[in-house]
Amino acid sequence: MASVIEVTDLRKTYRLGALNVPVLNGVSMSVERGEMVCIMGPSGSGKSTLMNIIGCLDAPTSGSYRLEGEEVSRWGDARLAAARNSKIGFVFQTYNLLARLSALANVELALQYGDRRNARARSLQALESVGLGHRYKHRPLELSGGEQQRVAIARALVKNPAIMLADEPTGALDSRSSAEIMAILQRLNRDEGLTVALVTHEADIARHTRRIVSLRDGLVVSDEPVAEPLQAQAAEGVSA
Amino acid sequence: MTIFALIGTAWSSIGGNRLRTGLTLLGIIIGVAAVIALMSIGRGAQEEITSRIESLGSNLLYVRPLDGELTLDDALALVDPVFTPSIVRVAPEVSTGGSVTYRSTETFAQVAGVTPEFADVRNFEVASGEFISAAHVENRRNVAVLGSQTSEDLFDGRDPVGVDIAIAGIRFTVIGVLESKGGTAFGNEDSRVLVPLTTAFYRLGGQRTAAGAITVSLINVQADGERIEEAQQEAETVLRLRHEITDTDDFIVDTQQSVIDALSETTGTLTVFLGAVAGISLVVGGIGIMNIMLVSVTERTREIGIRKALGAKRRDILAQFVTEAVLLSLGGGLLGVGAGVVASRVLDGFSLAGSELTTVFSGDIAGLALVVSAGIGLFFGIYPAARAARLHPIEALRHE
Numbered sequence: 001m002a003s004v005i006e007v008t009d010l011r012k013t014y015r016l017g018a019l020n021v022p023v024l025n026g027v028s029m030s031v032e033r034g035e036m037v038c039i040m041g042p043s044g045s046g047k048s049t050l051m052n053i054i055g056c057l058d059a060p061t062s063g064s065y066r067l068e069g070e071e072v073s074r075w076g077d078a079r080l081a082a083a084r085n086s087k088i089g090f091v092f093q094t095y096n097l098l099a100r101l102s103a104l105a106n107v108e109l110a111l112q113y114g115d116r117r118n119a120r121a122r123s124l125q126a127l128e129s130v131g132l133g134h135r136y137k138h139r140p141l142e143l144s145g146g147e148q149q150r151v152a153i154a155r156a157l158v159k160n161p162a163i164m165l166a167d168e169p170t171g172a173l174d175s176r177s178s179a180e181i182m183a184i185l186q187r188l189n190r191d192e193g194l195t196v197a198l199v200t201h202e203a204d205i206a207r208h209t210r211r212i213v214s215l216r217d218g219l220v221v222s223d224e225p226v227a228e229p230l231q232a233q234a235a236e237g238v239s240a
Numbered sequence: 241m242t243i244f245a246l247i248g249t250a251w252s253s254i255g256g257n258r259l260r261t262g263l264t265l266l267g268i269i270i271g272v273a274a275v276i277a278l279m280s281i282g283r284g285a286q287e288e289i290t291s292r293i294e295s296l297g298s299n300l301l302y303v304r305p306l307d308g309e310l311t312l313d314d315a316l317a318l319v320d321p322v323f324t325p326s327i328v329r330v331a332p333e334v335s336t337g338g339s340v341t342y343r344s345t346e347t348f349a350q351v352a353g354v355t356p357e358f359a360d361v362r363n364f365e366v367a368s369g370e371f372i373s374a375a376h377v378e379n380r381r382n383v384a385v386l387g388s389q390t391s392e393d394l395f396d397g398r399d400p401v402g403v404d405i406a407i408a409g410i411r412f413t414v415i416g417v418l419e420s421k422g423g424t425a426f427g428n429e430d431s432r433v434l435v436p437l438t439t440a441f442y443r444l445g446g447q448r449t450a451a452g453a454i455t456v457s458l459i460n461v462q463a464d465g466e467r468i469e470e471a472q473q474e475a476e477t478v479l480r481l482r483h484e485i486t487d488t489d490d491f492i493v494d495t496q497q498s499v500i501d502a503l504s505e506t507t508g509t510l511t512v513f514l515g516a517v518a519g520i521s522l523v524v525g526g527i528g529i530m531n532i533m534l535v536s537v538t539e540r541t542r543e544i545g546i547r548k549a550l551g552a553k554r555r556d557i558l559a560q561f562v563t564e565a566v567l568l569s570l571g572g573g574l575l576g577v578g579a580g581v582v583a584s585r586v587l588d589g590f591s592l593a594g595s596e597l598t599t600v601f602s603g604d605i606a607g608l609a610l611v612v613s614a615g616i617g618l619f620f621g622i623y624p625a626a627r628a629a630r631l632h633p634i635e636a637l638r639h640e
Contacts, residue, residue: 057549057633078553085551096546096637100256112245113551155550 002069004163004195005031005054010063012049012218023049025218026063031163036189036196038206041215047199048167050215054197055088055165056080068162085114089156091198093168095148097140103127103151104136110155126154130184146177153184157194164188166198170205182208182232208232250564253540264532265572268616271522272576272609273583278518279605280584282511284598289507290500295363295421299468300496303459303475308490311453312437314482318461323478326463326470331358332456334440338408340390340433342400347393349433351407353440361462369401369416376415377436382443384412388420389430407433410443461493468495519612525572526616533565533624544628545636558629565621566614573613577606 012024052058107123130150170178188194214222315332334353400414421429463471584599
């Protein structure tokens with residue numbers, strides 16, 4: 001069976017006026033089904049760009065990207081959008097929820113552009129699985145940062161994606177909320193077999209995963225399993 | 241996305257900023273209301289004119305000279321049981337204009353010499369006094385019947401029957417006043433003075449043909465019931481024979497309907513023109529929508545990024561913003577129809593420059609205004625929506 005993610009010699013160069021800015025200089029890596037992997041690196045290392053390409057939000061300049069065995073790197077806008085809709089679950093540092101919609105409506109938004117069957121029930125179920133079933137009517141501003149990020153995880157989860165991509169998911173959270181989020185991600189990975197790839201620059205967050213890929217200057221400098229992954233303490237109301 | 245999801249999404253974002261939405265709607269409301277109000281004024285004028293002409297009698301025909309002359313004998317020849325069975329009666333007119341004075345008050349009126357048949361053919365009743373009789377015509381009596389407006393001008397509400405007036409310096413005795421009819425194709429019927437045909441001819445400067453026959457300026461013809469076309473053909477046949485015409489007629493026979501049609505065309509053009517002027521304000525309203533949609537796209541760049549990250553395609557985003565624009569303009573259009581109906585009700589009977597406005601509202605005007613406003617939303621919504629759809633998801637997500 002094909003890897004969920006397989007990138008080979010991936011390059012990305014941005015043009016800033018007359019200047020060419022290389023960001024990825026030939027990255028090769030793969031993520032297998034059921035893995036929980038962390039991409040680490042200092043700012044400017046290209047980790048976010050790699051994440052955007054893997055998340056079908058951006059196209060590489062050259063190189064190959066296979067998503068569940070399909071070559072994605074030359075796809076056009078509409079097919080990329082369809083892939084984002086059905087295969088990728090994105091979690092952002094800043095949550096990116098729509099302020100005027102309830103938690104439930106924010107989760108349902110993910111189903112609006114694809115398979116809408118039982119959208120409400122599936123969305124409620126996703127909210128319940130992150131421990132927010134009772135707060136579905138609340139709007140983002142009525143929720144704490146950790147709760148907002150849990151809504152965002154539910155939104156990524158509801159599509160039953162091939163992979164969940166989390167870009168600095170705890171970057172805006174205090175340590176207690178961070179632990180909650182990591183506990184949820186670990187549980188989803190362990191119990192439901194969800195493939196998770198997250199980007200962080202915090203070493204102790206990275207050690208909650210089972211494998212760390214380090215980037216520097218657009219190249220993979222190390223790719224090692226974590227000997228003893230930390231287990232995040234589940235918060236109240238979240239079944240770990 | 242289904243159409244319901246699109247409308248739901250558009251509704252919630254439109255509702256998110258009530259004041260702005262309200263002001264944008266106002267542009268369309270005013271535009272649509274103006275179109276409806278002005279077009280119903282145009283329609284009102286149209287119906288007013290039509291009904292006034294019809295009040296003269298729908299089975300009327302008018303014979304007028306065209307590069308030629310009509311004589312009294314022509315008129316009399318049109319009543320013939322054999323050649324013109326569809327014509328009931330005729331009323332020839334000899335028109336002269338002139339000043340009409342009572343003591344020091346002077347007014348100008350269309351003075352027409354007529355026969356007693358005129359009252360029947362043209363549906364006139366006298367409000368007071370009597371109409372011109374056969375004896376008046378036969379004896380060339382200096383009597384006059386005044387139109388209601390002329391009577392009002394000269395006598396200011398008093399009863400003029402029995403009083404002497406002067407027409408072109410010649411003394412006439414007023415014997416009656418006509419009921420009011422309003423303006424028609426042939427000027428204001430109420431500011432007329434009717435005198436016996438013979439009197440007009442011999443005393444007020446009638447014209448003879450080269451052969452010495454009495455000329456008339458107009459022959460009113462009353463057809464038998466609905467047989468208007470037959471009456472027209474019979475009149476034409478008789479007059480062609482009498483005038484020995486081989487190619488082009490030197491007279492014209494108009495039916496009441498052809499007069500109504502010609503006038504309707506004119507007022508129809510007027511209505512369209514009024515609508516077009518009001519349509520300009522609708523376009524201005526559309527520009528308002530475009531403006532607010534551009535602001536909205538900029539403000540919601542991040543939302544667009546989120547939607548794209550969740551899998552929205554370009555056409556999903558396009559559809560979302562176009563739906564919003566059309567919903568705005570259609571909503572404004574519906575409210576504008578309401579405002580326009582109220583405005584045309586209020587304007588009905590409103591006095592403007594001495595004449596009363598009549599407004600006629602009809603569904604097709606409202607339908608047209610709605611379709612146009614929706615079209616305007618579509619037209620002015622496309623560009624902002626296309627801008628939203630073209631945004632790159634990553635750049636949109638980074639937008640603050």
